[in-house]
Amino acid sequence: MALLDIRNVSKSFGAIQAVNDISFAIERGEVVGLMGDNGAGKSTMVKLIAGNFPPSEGEIAVEGEVCHFHKPIEARAKGIEVVYQDLAIADNLTAAQNVFLGRELKKGPWPFRVLDKQAMIDRAAELFGELKSETRPRDLVRKMSGGQRQAVAIARTRLSKAHMVLMDEPTAAISVRQVAEVLELIRRLKAQGVAVILISHRMPDVFAVCDRIIVMRRGAKVADKTVAQTSPEEITGLITGAIRAA
Amino acid sequence: MPPDIAKPAESGHASIGDVVKIREQTIWQKIVASQPFWVTVALLVLVAFMTMLEPSFGTVDNAANVTRNFAPFGIMALGMTVVIITGGIDLSVGSIMGLVAIVAGLFLTWEYPWYVAFFMGLLAGLACGAVNGFFVAYVGMPSFVVTLGMLSIARSLAVVFSGNQMLYKFGPDAPIVKAIGQAKFPHQVPGDSIPDWIPQFSSHFWVMIVMALVVGYVFNFKAYGRHLMAIGGNENAARLTGVPVDWIKFQAYVFSAFTASIASLLLLGYNGSAINAMGQGYELRVIAATVIGGANLMGGAGTAFGAIVGSAFLEVIRNALLMAGIDSNWQGAFVGAFIILAVLLGMQSGGKSLIAATVERMFPKKHR
Ligand SMILES: Nc1ncnc2c1ncn2[C@@H]1O[C@H](COP(=O)(O)OP(=O)(O)OP(=O)(O)O)[C@@H](O)[C@H]1O
Ligand SMILES: [Mg+2]
Numbered sequence A: 001m002a003l004l005d006i007r008n009v010s011k012s013f014g015a016i017q018a019v020n021d022i023s024f025a026i027e028r029g030e031v032v033g034l035m036g037d038n039g040a041g042k043s044t045m046v047k048l049i050a051g052n053f054p055p056s057e058g059e060i061a062v063e064g065e066v067c068h069f070h071k072p073i074e075a076r077a078k079g080i081e082v083v084y085q086d087l088a089i090a091d092n093l094t095a096a097q098n099v100f101l102g103r104e105l106k107k108g109p110w111p112f113r114v115l116d117k118q119a120m121i122d123r124a125a126e127l128f129g130e131l132k133s134e135t136r137p138r139d140l141v142r143k144m145s146g147g148q149r150q151a152v153a154i155a156r157t158r159l160s161k162a163h164m165v166l167m168d169e170p171t172a173a174i175s176v177r178q179v180a181e182v183l184e185l186i187r188r189l190k191a192q193g194v195a196v197i198l199i200s201h202r203m204p205d206v207f208a209v210c211d212r213i214i215v216m217r218r219g220a221k222v223a224d225k226t227v228a229q230t231s232p233e234e235i236t237g238l239i240t241g242a243i244r245a246a
Numbered sequence B: 001m002p003p004d005i006a007k008p009a010e011s012g013h014a015s016i017g018d019v020v021k022i023r024e025q026t027i028w029q030k031i032v033a034s035q036p037f038w039v040t041v042a043l044l045v046l047v048a049f050m051t052m053l054e055p056s057f058g059t060v061d062n063a064a065n066v067t068r069n070f071a072p073f074g075i076m077a078l079g080m081t082v083v084i085i086t087g088g089i090d091l092s093v094g095s096i097m098g099l100v101a102i103v104a105g106l107f108l109t110w111e112y113p114w115y116v117a118f119f120m121g122l123l124a125g126l127a128c129g130a131v132n133g134f135f136v137a138y139v140g141m142p143s144f145v146v147t148l149g150m151l152s153i154a155r156s157l158a159v160v161f162s163g164n165q166m167l168y169k170f171g172p173d174a175p176i177v178k179a180i181g182q183a184k185f186p187h188q189v190p191g192d193s194i195p196d197w198i199p200q201f202s203s204h205f206w207v208m209i210v211m212a213l214v215v216g217y218v219f220n221f222k223a224y225g226r227h228l229m230a231i232g233g234n235e236n237a238a239r240l241t242g243v244p245v246d247w248i249k250f251q252a253y254v255f256s257a258f259t260a261s262i263a264s265l266l267l268l269g270y271n272g273s274a275i276n277a278m279g280q281g282y283e284l285r286v287i288a289a290t291v292i293g294g295a296n297l298m299g300g301a302g303t304a305f306g307a308i309v310g311s312a313f314l315e316v317i318r319n320a321l322l323m324a325g326i327d328s329n330w331q332g333a334f335v336g337a338f339i340i341l342a343v344l345l346g347m348q349s350g351g352k353s354l355i356a357a358t359v360e361r362m363f364p365k366k367h368r
Helices: A042-050 A072-077 A095-099 A117-130 A146-156 A176-191 A203-209 A232-240 B011-021 B027-032 B035-053 B060-085 B093-109 B114-138 B143-162 B171-182 B203-221 B223-233 B235-240 B245-271 B282-292 B304-323 B328-346 B354-362
Strands: A004-013 A016-026 A031-036 A057-062 A065-067 A080-083 A164-168 A195-199 A212-217 A220-226
Touching: A004 A042, A016 A042, A016 A057, A016 A220, A031 A042, A031 A176, A031 A203, A031 A232, A042 A072, A042 A080, A042 A164, A042 A195, A072 A080, A080 A146, A095 A117, A095 A146, A117 A146, A146 A176, A164 A176, A176 A195, A176 A203, A195 A203, A203 A232, A212 A232, A220 A232, B035 B304, B035 B328, B060 B093, B060 B203, B060 B223, B060 B245, B060 B282, B060 B304, B093 B114, B093 B143, B093 B171, B093 B245, B093 B282, B114 B143, B114 B171, B114 B245, B171 B203, B171 B245, B203 B223, B203 B245, B203 B304, B223 B235, B223 B245, B235 B245, B282 B304, B282 B328, B304 B328
Parallel strands: A031 A195, A031 A212, A080 A164, A164 A195
Antiparallel strands: A004 A016, A004 A057, A057 A065, A212 A220
């Protein structure tokens, strides 16, 4: 039984058909690259899996069970974590506050259950350390660099034992060293049996860590191939439409 | 040779551990950069100045008066702060005060016990808040529009319910209602052991203090406060991370209406009568106090302390103008000017408030 099974899923926003009749399955510990041109529907696909909105048609099954997610926390409860393309962080909060947003650590008995600020700062610092990111947990995100913001968004996915991590362009704004760390993190996740969907426009990154590559064009799936079966040239052709389908 | 190759390989990793311990600002720097701090300084200077110029200002009695006068505004500013933190605004608080006073006043006139009357008044106020919250949070309408509508509706209801009469024949519980509104603590009687320099603070003042402490506690120590800030900072991010955004926004308007109701009931008790015009124009003063106290009209920032200090500041200014013999019709001009000034000072320039940036320019740091 596949960890994630996407069955004939479509999503339209009014007249725009963002995702058109897509099916694929992902196994535990599998790393799948999702590629496509701007506006191909990649982020929409991620948001469908993450429960931001339900599909217009088709269904999504997690561990064989058909899920109707209406809110992101419902998907999170199923072990699906997301790094959103816009990172979904609040500028007026600190890095640690953002990492724990929505699942703050607390201490003490009710009704005096208060935030365990120190524990959250320590844990966030640990996570940034793992990501080799020089991000200070107490700093306001407003004043942070693009890479530090991305570290905040990625650190968030490490809080709980996820079965699957969806990463929408996690390497878009970060340094060479941090890209290497993110790729290394993906490999570690894979080793732990966590499935990863990686969206990236950077061909070398995708080929470096992915087992399989799915290419989308104008909302439809045009290819689903293992890395061994394909080449960067073929993928480029598929993305641009020079190659119709494979 | 590039410099980082010369360094030992491990130093990069070790430094991350050190880096995470660095605080961007010390607590003191944070305080000095905040608007409530400067408003407090201004307030203290103003009070000192007034005390020197006008002996009647610095008296114990006047301290009790001034704190009683601004307490209803402080109470409502707490509610307004919560709403403004979520990125909204509540223009209806003044009208809600009028409606609450009339509803409670009617039940008192009908000789119901005081707690029934207060409860019904509170209920009317909370209902207004719930309507505001419903349309803003669940229907997604701009808070400006919804609460402007409620400003008109609640006032109109107050006028209709009251038959445009002043209500003052409060039945058997009238003394209790008055006692609540006029209570003083500590109560000074000649020859008691309480030092005479302690003002006889009003019940209004103490209610404000207790509410400010509760709100401050929630802002600083509860996940709820965090979520409020997150909603104001990036509503979508808060939603995606599982914060119940709509529910919290709804509650913010209900809480704002709650504070208006409490303020109204206290004033009802103090006056011993209810008029449908109670609270007219108060929304502007409450918003001014909140903004002067450092709440950001764009959402995502505000403190309980700031709400109180902002209210105190406005009242002391008002008091100063009165004592200086300036026509009270000028007050509106001053309140308006202070709103604009406060927003101007709170405006961000390069991630710093204008005040912090100016202070930095005047006292440049030695090392960078
Ligand atoms: N909430 C929405 N409402 C209306 N249209 C939308 C919405 N979200 C996405 N779309 C549209 O759906 C299409 C696919 O968008 P999507 O964000 O999934 O593309 P993408 O593949 O992630 O692109 P990029 O590489 O630029 O991130 C686009 O035409 C976009 O305008
Ligand atoms: Mg995208």
